[in-house]
Amino acid sequence: MDVVRICSELVKIKSENPPGDTTEVAQYIASLLEGLGIRSDITEGSPGHCNVISREQNRALMLSGHMDVVPAMEEGWDIPPYAGVVDDTYVHGRGSTDMKGGCAVILTAVERAMDDCGEIPVSLAFVCDEEGGGRYGTRYLIEKQLIHPCDALIAEPTPAFAPSVGQKGICRFEVEFTGTPGHSSLFPVVGESAIMQAFSFLAWVDVLHNRVYPQSPALEELIEHSIAISDMQEEREGHELSPIFRQIMYNPGLISGGERVNIVAQKCRLTMDLRLPWGCDCDDILREIYGQLPSSAKVTPLTKANASLTDPESFLVQSTANAISSVYHVASKPMVQWAASDARALRKAGFRAIEYGPGELCGLHGLNERVRIDQLRSVEEIYYRLINTYREKYGF
Structure with missing residues (x-):
């Protein structure tokens, strides 16, 4: 052959x-x-x-x-x-x-x-x-x-x-936010927007992304070599790669919400993809996520695995x-x-x-x-x- x-x-x-x-x-x-x-x-x-x-x-x-x-x-x-x-x-x-x-x-x-x-x-x-x-x-x-x-x-x-x-590890989940509908002309004084709940959660995830997870000396050496190898790949030039290996990367890949433009949104659904570095436990992150969400939000885990x-x-x-x-x-x-x-x-x-x-x-x-x-x-x-x-x- x-x-x-x-x-x-x-x-x-x-x-x-x-x-x-x-x-x-x-x-x-x-x-x-x-x-x-x-x-x-x-x-x-x-x-x-x-x-x-x-x-x-x-x-x-x-x-x-x-x-x-x-x-x-x-x-x-x-x-x-x-x-x-x-x-x-x-x-x-x-x-x-x-x-x-x-x-x-x-x-x-x-x-x-x-x-x-x-x-x-x-x-x-x-x-x-x-x-x-x-x-x-x-x-x-x-x-x-x-x-x-x-x-x-x-x-x-x-x-x-x-x-x-x-x-790296992976943690995918869906969140369904539930707000209190009302007339759009009264928001944000009256009503609670499910879309704004999702927006606030995403702001927290962006802060979570800044957390750096320390590694063992042996793994640090592996990561440094990986950064050097990846930096030589054509599509990675000009990007700082250290966060990709040492921090939680996140992507709000799917989001949909609202009923009409003149109604304060009652529902919003968000599907998230988190990539977890070594030393970051998926269950611990999910517990943190639950603590950041309003009590009315419903979380459905989809995929989880540690690095x-x-x-x-x-x-x-x-x-x-x-x-x-x-x-x-x-x-x-x-x-x-x-x-x-x-x-x-x-x-x-x-x-x-x-x-x-x-x-x-x-x-x-x-x-x-x-x-x-x-x-x-x-x-x-x-x-x-x-x-x-x-x-x-x-x-x-």
């Missing part, structure tokens, strides 16, 4: 989430695994939400990638997003970076390793619904005990020289960094990230999980997504060397 061709073919198979149907791409990957002599099963978290897992799951290392992609309209693209066009430098299209390029690399690296020695100490999981939170993908596989705790590498796009060993970290000194992290260093001839050091992924669910279930994969980070979820061909081939070599490291350690 050629990694460029496989990446292109995967891009051509639409698997947008929503709706999240990965049936066709799962069947394609299962057919490739069958050609390698790897027995696999397709399992559905819900109808059409398909996952592909190798039958032999009790292995030292699991390689994982998600098959779903965010939607793409053709408007604005230089090349149609699902054409899978390949030129001298890039594979173009939706999912080429996030993360069908990574899935292609897993497949071709595994083929190379099996050609060398037959059986390898590796299990595989190609999952759905990562872009939707993983309910029908990784989380489903964990709940059904179809995958088992081990070292896990997720082929998410990362900076070329730095595997990601940790992610997570895989030991940078672990065999998985050190072996991956060594493979990166040997291919790129640089000193590879791990980093942590501000966003979330399936690694969060895996760590919570007892996996030692990291992320490392090919892709252009500046094109994530955007127009003209693409992945460099030379990076696909370099990461294939890194995975191949990592598999061999595990084979040598575990005697396959």
Whole structure:
């Protein structure tokens, strides 16, 4: 198999989430695994939400990638997003970076390793619904005990020289504010506006954002390295990145309220996304939130998870960094990230999980997504060397 061709073919198979149907791409990957002599099963978290897992799951290392992609309209693209066009430098299209390029690399690296020695100490999981939170993908596989705790590498796009060993936490919730309606000509003397309640709460969240959470010396070193790595990414230039890693970031992503322009608003709904640094407990933050809201407000938690970290000194992290260093001839050091992924669910279930994969980070979820061909081939070599490291350690 050629990694460029496989990446292109995967891009051509639409698997947008929503709706999240990965049936066709799962069947394609299962057919490739069958050609390698790897027995696999397709399992559905819900109808059409398909996952592909190798039958032999009790292995030292699991390689994982998600098959779903965010939607793409053709408007604005230089090349149609699902054409899978390949030129001298890039594979173009939706999912080429996030993360069908990574899935292609897993497949071709595994083929190379099996050609060398037959059986390898590796299990595989190609999952759905990562872009939707993983309910029908990784989380489903964990709940059904179809995958088992081990070292896990997720082929998410990362900076070329730095595997990601940790992610910030997440706290999503909805608040429904209830006011006292009245005639708009009398407000604010008469009536209580649900919209203004939401406004006051957001002002408090902005103050909460200024709180800095101190870290251990080891984690501080990781964060400083992560800031330096992130600062080199094209889309981050000119922004102060320290708060992103050390403070609570917040986004009032959805807000709706009011009944008419001439009525003091009786209802307002706000959906919030908080990203929590290490040392910040989600339950503690929710308790603070409850204390800041009026008694009439109703809070509905949606997602909560504390920041997570895989030991940078672990065999998985050190072996991956060594493979990166040997291919790129640089000193590879791990980093942590501000966003979330399936690694969060895996760590919570007892996996030692990291992320490392090919892709252009500046094109994530955007127009003209693409992945460099030379990076696909370099990461294939890194995975191949990592598999061999595990084979040598575990005697396959």
